[in-house]
Amino acid sequence: MRTLAAAFAATFVAALAVAAAWAPAGGATNECNGIQACIRVPGPWVLIAPHAVSTYLLACPNGRGVVAGLDAQATSRDVRVTFDGQLGAPVSPGVTTGRSALFHARSLTQGAAAFQPLLGCVRAGGGGRSTVSARPTPAGPALDLLAQTVVLRPGLARVGAVRCPPGERLAGSWTALAFRTTSPPDLAQARFVQLHTSVAAGKATVTALASDALSPDARAVAQVGVECAP
Numbered sequence: 001m002r003t004l005a006a007a008f009a010a011t012f013v014a015a016l017a018v019a020a021a022w023a024p025a026g027g028a029t030n031e032c033n034g035i036q037a038c039i040r041v042p043g044p045w046v047l048i049a050p051h052a053v054s055t056y057l058l059a060c061p062n063g064r065g066v067v068a069g070l071d072a073q074a075t076s077r078d079v080r081v082t083f084d085g086q087l088g089a090p091v092s093p094g095v096t097t098g099r100s101a102l103f104h105a106r107s108l109t110q111g112a113a114a115f116q117p118l119l120g121c122v123r124a125g126g127g128g129r130s131t132v133s134a135r136p137t138p139a140g141p142a143l144d145l146l147a148q149t150v151v152l153r154p155g156l157a158r159v160g161a162v163r164c165p166p167g168e169r170l171a172g173s174w175t176a177l178a179f180r181t182t183s184p185p186d187l188a189q190a191r192f193v194q195l196h197t198s199v200a201a202g203k204a205t206v207t208a209l210a211s212d213a214l215s216p217d218a219r220a221v222a223q224v225g226v227e228c229a230p
Contacts, residue, residue, distance in 0.1 A: 031071040031120035038068060044221060045185045048079060048107040048114060055174040056077035057147045057225050059100030060121035068098035069120030075184050078108040079115050086142040093122065102145055112187045114179070134190070140229070143171055147225030152193060155212040163203035164228035166172040172202040172227040173197075180219040189218040 032038035043058040060067060072081040084102040088095035105115040150160040164170050175197045179185035192214040196207040206224035214220060 031069040031118045038120045041118040046178040047113040063120035068093040074115040096137045105182040144228040152220040154214040161205040168228040176223045
């Protein structure tokens with residue numbers, strides 16, 4: 001079992017799942033720039049330990065739509081954010097992206113930081129995956145991404161678990177601590193949460209322990225996710 005202590009001095013390997021509501025496009029972010037009929041999907045603020053990487057999966061809600069644009073906000077310019085794109089041509093929604101996007105944020109700061117992933121979703125489009133053949137050996141299909149998010153409450157322990165579908169093998173996993181606040185969160189709240197992670201038999205499990213000192217206004221959540229190879 002691996003233990004993640006959510007505190008300023010601790011180093012996390014953070015990381016999944018999807019909780020966002022359809023919201024109108026607008027604001028200062030760019031995920032819907034130049035995209036017609038775009039739906040803005042803001043994610044939570046995901047904690048990043050000093051000089052570490054956090055991963056978070058954000059999806060178009062209810063399995064509808066395809067990712068057409070992406071952006072991110074952070075508590076520091078020293079947070080650098082990327083996402084996983086699928087192989088295929090042309091580079092476009094439904095080929096490069098599907099119904100969700102896996103974000104990776106690296107912190108170059110000495111203290112704790114956070115980032116907020118954002119999607120611009122469109123209702124039309126495929127969302128299927130396409131791979132490019134290469135010689136001498138074609139690359140395999142993109143990994144399936146699955147995650148579960150649990151809401152944390154002061155003084156309570158919550159458990160989340162997710163496993164690969166039958167016939168698929170586990171290629172990787174992640175856990176993340178995040179805060180569903182509109183503005184950047186109070187990162188001091190992270191010290192009131194501990195995440196205990198275990199991976200076995202194709203399943204990843206996170207046990208989140210929140211102390212009584214955790215503020216309900218922090219709207220803390222824990223995500224656990226798996227990358228599965230078809």
